[in-house]
Amino acid sequence: MNRLKEDLRAILRSDQVSDSESILEQHSHDESYHTPVLPDVVVFPESTEDVVAVISYAAKQGVAVVPFGAGSSLEGHVIPVSGGISLDMMRMNQVLEVRPDDFLVRVQPGVLKDELNERLGRYGLFFPVDPGSNASLGGMAATNASGTTTVRYGAMRDNVRALEVVLPNGKVIQTSSLAPKSSSGYNITSLFVGSEGTLGVITELWLRVWGIPExxxxxxxxxxxxxxxxxxxxxxxxxxxxxxxxxxxxxxxxxxxxxxxxxxxxxxxxxxxxxxxxxxxxxxxxxxxxxxxxxxxxxxxxxxxxxxxxxxxxxxxxxxxxAFMHQYPGFGHMSTDVCVPVSKLPEAVLRAKELLSQTGVRGAIVGHVGDGNFHVSMAVDRGNPDDMARADAFNEQLVYTALSLGGTCTGEHGVGLGKRKYQQKEHGDALAVMQAIRAAVDPQHLMNPGKLVDPATTTTHT
Amino acid sequence: MNRLKEDLRAILRSDQVSDSESILEQHSHDESYHTPVLPDVVVFPESTEDVVAVISYAAKQGVAVVPFGAGSSLEGHVIPVSGGISLDMMRMNQVLEVRPDDFLVRVQPGVLKDELNERLGRYGLFFPVDPGSNASLGGMAATNASGTTTVRYGAMRDNVRALEVVLPNGKVIQTSSLAPKSSSGYNITSLFVGSEGTLGVITELWLRVWGIPExxxxxxxxxxxxxxxxxxxxxxxxxxxxxxxxxxxxxxxxxxxxxxxxxxxxxxxxxxxxxxxxxxxxxxxxxxxxxxxxxxxxxxxxxxxxxxxxxxxxxxxxxxxxAFMHQYPGFGHMSTDVCVPVSKLPEAVLRAKELLSQTGVRGAIVGHVGDGNFHVSMAVDRGNPDDMARADAFNEQLVYTALSLGGTCTGEHGVGLGKRKYQQKEHGDALAVMQAIRAAVDPQHLMNPGKLVDPATTTTHT
The missing domain is CATH 3.30.70.2190 (Alpha-Beta Plaits)
Structure with a gap:
């Protein structure tokens, strides 16, 4: 893989490209139980132009590209399962523009949620989306993250006005205007939010912000x-x-x-x-x-x-x-993330309690109950296949329960690697539409391969 | 076109298919200034199965299909510019299910907004999206309609939980689960909302409803x-x-x-x-x-x-x-629909006033100013090319002003025929993504051809 590193160093500066062991290791995993995979090289873009250069190179060479943010994914989104380039977005970490009169802010994807709020405080503003960890805003948009405040302020999708995206073909687009509403063209902003790096690389975000309440x-x-x-x-x-x-x-x-x-x-x-x-x-x-x-x-x-x-x-x-994981030193973390219509929440939570006591899985329940979403956090022994299988079976049972109640396998963590196997069951023939969209936007299938929506194995959509 | 009518009468009942002059005429226009075009035949489906049968037939025969609702479009959405089948959805007009505990209702596309609210009243609920006319809910979703209450409740896109859609290939999908939020798969609900019948036919809608306030x-x-x-x-x-x-x-x-x-x-x-x-x-x-x-x-x-x-x-x-149009008997109605970031609204409205007095266009301003959207309603003399050209030039000037302020050419009326020419300028390279999506979902380009997003003239997206 020397060739890859050398080529990329010729395109960017040499300190923007690394294949040192520790850097590769750091970009091989997230905070989940999923098995780490090393990228071939890690690239640190500092501008949209840098991203264009890397993506254009990758497209020409047929190399996979996996965007990497704060690394706080719980479903393996950033694990480069096909190797290739890990694109670390964390040097693009500037708050570029604050427009208090429009309740909008323009940020680069590597800005952390808490950093943004610190910066916004001086304007009497805040950004409401509040996931468990101090994630990067690019990563939060890519997974349609939400968290404790969704019941009032919605998820990322409700708080992204527009995105700048570098497409798999190297073109740079803005997904929409800055108007508060629009009926112009297809709404692709909501498509890119939650697309988990499979349709392009987010290089700027226009986010809605809110006045700090009295x-x-x-x-x-x-x-x-x-x-x-x-x-x-x-x-x-x-x-x-x-x-x-x-x-x-x-x-x-x-x-x-x-x-x-x-x-x-x-x-x-x-x-x-x-x-x-x-x-x-x-x-x-x-x-x-x-x-x-x-x-x-x-x-x-x-x-x-x-x-x-x-x-x-x-x-x-x-x-x-x-605190929960602290009780199980050395164990990995697996989390369920089902979300159901609110009227079905008591039934789903009771089923989870029942399953916990039946299976002996080490788990505890926490939930954003206003929006029908709850997690069973499980401590799993990654070296023990039986334990992993038991946790996985628990997860599956709960997903099936949620689907039967009209819910979803993932309310906010995203699909990544862990929820792929439920996509067909959840989406049915709608999955073919998603596959067709992915193939249309990324025909070479180089953007975060192996995540979210698998390519169609047969042509189901003609 | 006897063949078309006969074929369709063999598939459905004969009273569901018409090519009588008055029926064709009624389906040749909307409430806008756009030139009417007659469909070859009008079909009145009464179920999702009926729609599947018609779409499957049309796909096999290569016949265009244009969904038709209340006919209240202001941009020519329902005009069958390539002839073919006008699919009148107004017999599918049932409120199928009210789920007060989930603040959800399931309706067919031909239910009118006011009918839904009448029905919801007995549950202490209401549906907030409030466009100018008593439109059908399917049409409102297809254009991402909004109106007077958007500043508080958002547009259709914010109030559609999920859609049932018959795809151009005849498959029936549900665009998402009923969970209040989801990070599963691509968000295609927001893509189908506002797709103006170009990606499929909406046959059911799950809508968010709200408690009637004290x-x-x-x-x-x-x-x-x-x-x-x-x-x-x-x-x-x-x-x-x-x-x-x-x-x-x-x-x-x-x-x-x-x-x-x-x-x-x-x-x-x-x-x-x-x-x-x-x-x-x-x-x-x-x-x-x-x-x-x-x-x-x-x-x-x-x-x-x-x-x-x-x-x-x-x-x-x-x-x-x-009231405004009443002053100009025999004149047609053309409306601007720009929407800009709220801080730019004074500038945009003043520019409109200035242009009105400069051009002598017969227009008056009304606006949903909380969301940056306003209309200049113009009375146009459809038989007078100079008058039409002057109104069109006014429209264009205002669109360019809005785009230069970070806004959109259409906040709520949709693209239809009238705003197509601004799509390239507004969306830039993002238009190629929209074209690729349309081609992926409707490769034969039979669904409402000539509206919203034109097919790519050259392959811009590889």
């Missing part, structure tokens, strides 16, 4: 069982309360958090809630939410108005996964 | 000039007020409305506003909005809390176009 109040509601907890969450949505965050954390998870963070939350199913807006809105929301929750059998309900305490509470929620 | 308050704010009026509207959005409707009606339009409806609104630029939610939210919103508007130089501000008066006010707004 007041924020968090709350914690404890329930005797998961079913009541989930029903309370759906009742809050049903009451039309514009809750900002509404997170279910199950008892075993709370225990792990307590142990890890030194907190002393009751080890029962708990809703972590957040409300924000102007003072009068928030007062009204909290009051109604309290009534609804008490009607659903909440055993305790506490407000958290102090800013430090509120941040601690959400830090505990965000650290829940690390 | 309280609704409308208001009317009058300004001395358009610039102040637009600035007030952007200030309201900037203040984070979740206004439901915020419509600019310019002085000449108000005069037409007064004459038509017998109302006596001051003939000055006016914002028609609506707020809704629970009582305390609405009180807070109205109070803040009033402050903001007064800061921006409003000359009078009136609340409309009485339900009858409120409905009259919005009826006047919805009849504005008819």
């Amino acid at each position: 007041q924020t109040v968090a709350a914690r509601a404890v329930f005797s069982d998961v079913e009541h907890c989930v029903r309370a969450a759906t009742a809050i949505v049903g009451a039309g309360i514009p809750v900002v965050r509404m997170e279910l954390v199950d008892g075993p998870y709370i225990a792990a958090v307590n142990q890890y963070s030194g907190s002393d939350f009751p080890t029962l199913p708990t809703l972590f809630l957040e409300f924000h807006g102007n003072r009068r809105h928030v007062e009204a929301d909290v009051e109604v939410a309290k009534e609804v929750i008490e009607d659903e059998g909440c055993t305790s309900f506490d407000f958290v108005t102090d800013e430090k305490a509120r941040q601690d509470m959400w830090a505990a929620r965000h650290h829940a996964l690390y | 309280q609704t308050v409308a208001a009317r704010a009058v300004f001395s000039d358009v610039e102040h009026c637009v600035r007030a509207a952007t200030a309201i959005v900037g203040a984070g007020i979740p206004v439901v409707r915020m419509e600019l009606v310019d002085g000449p339009y108000i005069a037409a409305v007064n004459q038509y409806s017998g109302s006596d609104f001051p003939t000055l630029p006016t914002l028609f506003l609506e707020f809704h939610g629970n009582r305390r939210h609405v009180e807070a919103d109205v109070e803040v909005a009033k402050e903001v508007i007064e800061d921006e130089g409003c000359t009078s501000f009136d609340f409309v809390t009485d339900e009858k008066a409120r409905q009259d006010m919005w009826a006047a707004r919805h009849h504005a176009l008819y």
